[in-house]
Amino acid sequence: MTSFLAQAQEPMTRAEVLADDPVWLILIKVVALFGFGVLMTLFMINWERKVVARMQHRTGPNRVGPNGWLQSLADGIKLAFAEEIIPTSADRKVYWLAPVISATPAFVAFSVLPFGPQVSMFGEQTYLQLVDLPVGVLVVLAASAVGVYGIILGGWASGSPYPLLGSLRSAAQVISYEIALGLSLFAVVLYAGSLSTGDIVDAQQGGWFALLLLPSFIIFVISMVGETNRAPFDLPEAESELVGGFHTEYSSLKFALFFLAEYVNMVVLSGFAVTLFLGGYMAPWPISAIGDGYFNTGWWPVLWFVAKMLIFLFLYIWLRGTLPRFRYDQFMRLGWKVLIPANLVWIVMIAGVRAINTSTDVTTGQKVIFGAVAILLIVLLSLLIPEKRVEEDSGVPTTGGGYPLPPLDLEVPKLTPRQAALEREQRRRKRAEVGAGASTAGGSSATTTDGTGKEADDGNV
């Protein structure tokens, strides 16, 4: 116990301060986080509709409340009181459980996001964060891993083929993109030296990881969109293929929960991206220099955090308004054959660079030589890549453009084969009439009726 008291004299770490919170403060934080998630959802739905409408030269919602900003609230209330229809073939227990499993982990992931530095709340010193775990980064991954169960069980329990297909797609999608997402965290963790979200923000005081680790950042943003099942990766709920995807058979409050989960997940992953790559709650550069870092203290950082988060949320909307949906195989190819290998190469590179940087017995001259050798190797290896062979054209003769076109010296026949045949027939008949007289006329007329009969058959068969 003496050592425990001795610890209290030195400045307490973030985790210790948070562990010291009284119960009422924890309750306030929990309610605030929940409220933030729900409010952001209501705001996001409206904002999305308005921004997409502007992109498509429409007005968007403009009836309910000032400028239509209460539209999603009205929709939400309507949805809660809507009639609930459960398919007879549904597996009732799982059908009930799925939206709950979908929505809960989304909110759980909020608990590790640091919204701000140390502040005083009602006389109690605390951080604007619910809990600081030594593995905070993994909590977000685990929450999204559990959240998929909601989608996949919802699709299965509906007892209908479209939701089932949607849920199978989503399972494959989230598993694939979680690998890319996890790998892009690797570089950040390596540079921050910690898996705790608070430490990662502190490590970015010298510069944002988005600039330092640009490839990781890009891959993270792409797989973030894939992980939340949003356009252009919204294959599990592709309207044109699967009606509504996994939630086709859901209505009323259960559908609202799925909707809530999707939007809260977007907010969480946006906040996560801000924490990992955009310096978390720290003020952006010109502002952070004012007054010796005054804007990085107190409640100001919440503003920067939410502002940066809104940038990512706008990106989500922008993507949805701009890009068409990927085809399923293209999407999988992007994940497994582009993002993951690129990530692995990048990780090996930065691990090598860090190993050289941290070892003391490597001089600057040696570093330069290493770099030069590495670049030379890459150039030499790139020479080994075989040139793309142009395949010889041995098909239908064409005249340029790559499309089968008629040749330039094409002679258009005066008669079609059918017309020619008819003409021949006529000529033959005439000859026959001239040669044999009236006695064979009956026979030839019989052949013509036969011929027309056949033609009619051809048309029908």
Add this chain to the structure above:
Amino acid sequence: MTSFSQAAVVLAQQGGEDVVGTGEAIAFWVLGPLALAGGLGMIFVRNAVHSALWLVVSMLSFGVLYIVQSAPFLGFTQIIVYTGAVMMLFLFVLMMAGRDSADSMVEVLRGQRLLAALFGIGFATLLVGALARSLVNVQAQVPPDPYDPARGGGAGGLGRLVFTDFLFAFELTAALLIVAALAGIVLAYRDRREGPKRSQRDLVEARFRGEYKRRSPQPGPGVFATGNSVATPALLPDGSIAPESLSELIESTNTARLIAEQDRVLGSQAEHDDSRALLAGEDEQGSEQEGERK
């Protein structure tokens, strides 16, 4: 209110005594029975997907138990890897195969039960032996502080151990997993195409060369069609039926069977229908084959 990690710090300072904090005890008595219930549920529930869900409950309980035992890295890895990836793949396969497929009670391998019983008893002996030894012989160790990777706690300490003391075991496990993955790919992969993939242009040329029946795509329902059902043929401008629009399946089915099928789809026999499976159940396929034979 002290968090579990704080409790762990206090515990660590009290040395390796057999002290269990209140929070830890509560967590154990909630999660332990839950994990056990999950295991039992997994064995006794008949529906395959429900069974998998019970296993998920069990795994989640283990994960949380690890976290309570101040091993948060292990706990969250358990949730991400086992619950998030492995069980997800299980569910994936179960849903593809249909839920009835797990209900088969037919013994396929000869002597399977005997072997299973033998291995089960052997495994139980090993388990009991290890447990007994852990209760009697092993000294309780001070848990490493998860916030302090430098002194062997958390992910950092685990990483150091894996890449120094247990490198060989780690590499062996990695090799095993890679071999298993390769085997899975080799067994499951079957090449459906002969030769390289044909591009859209190749297909156009092949059509014009006459490798396919038609040069154009299949015709849509005619202008005068009265519905978009497969059973409604397209009409040609003269009012006759376009033969290419007739469904081969429907045309070759005898009327009595077609009507019976329609009844089934309309719901008079809906309870036999496994609508949650993408593939038809075994008995259904069997009856179809019988129908064709008749």
